[in-house]
Amino acid sequence: MTNNLDTFFGAISDPTRRAVIERLAEGPAPVSELHAPHDIALPTFMKHLKVLEAAGLVRSEKKGRVRTVHIEAAPLAEAEHWLNRQRRIWEGRLDRLQLLAEQLERETK
């Protein structure tokens, strides 16, 4: 059961990768520019890019010697749906617990 959600959440569980996403939200950029602010070796950084690409968060094209990277909107939706559903279910539960508590309150009064 190697889900989309697995690779998606796995991809954004790393701070370097989240930083890349945040940067890319402002627009596409070549690898070297994306790499610059991070104090890690280039090949290490490329691995992070591959993880993001494998998770479908990012796509890239090479033109000449420059590879340009840009974000992909698609997979975010699914992840948000999961989180939303969970939050609704368990906030619902908390609400019901509160109602129960209030009811008990009234009964013991």
Added chain:
Amino acid sequence: MTNNLDTFFGAISDPTRRAVIERLAEGPAPVSELHAPHDIALPTFMKHLKVLEAAGLVRSEKKGRVRTVHIEAAPLAEAEHWLNRQRRIWEGRLDRLQLLAEQLERETK
């Protein structure tokens, strides 16, 4: 920079752990009941619970020989904010790109 988001997203990047969260959204349960549907050894399962607990997604209390586990609503909010912000930013970007495309369309007509 070992962020909250790191451990949170890391925690929900595993299918077993997401399944536990989904189950717990219906109400608290003892470890053995949570374990039952998963075809893995108990100690392995306990590790998953520890990851969820360390990420603040879950809490548990032991009474007698039974440990009861329940979800914690708090950390979801932060994660959703991150995702929401990202989505807004880059959907915004996609919209702007579309406008640009339409403009070019008009100009070349």
Added chain:
DNA sequence: GAAAAACTTTACCATCTGGCTAACTAATTT
């Protein structure tokens, strides 16, 4: 055509992760 730039590939390493079995402790049940 030589040098520089922008990646890529290769090979290696330590630590983390998810899995296991076996043995142990502490409560209930019978």
Added chain:
DNA sequence: AAATTAGTTAGCCAGATGGTAAAGTTTTTC
């Protein structure tokens, strides 16, 4: 008191992950 139930602890393992350095490839640029 003996057996059962419900977790816990300890120790091991294979593979993934995040990191490195060094050498190679393919454009550009000078």
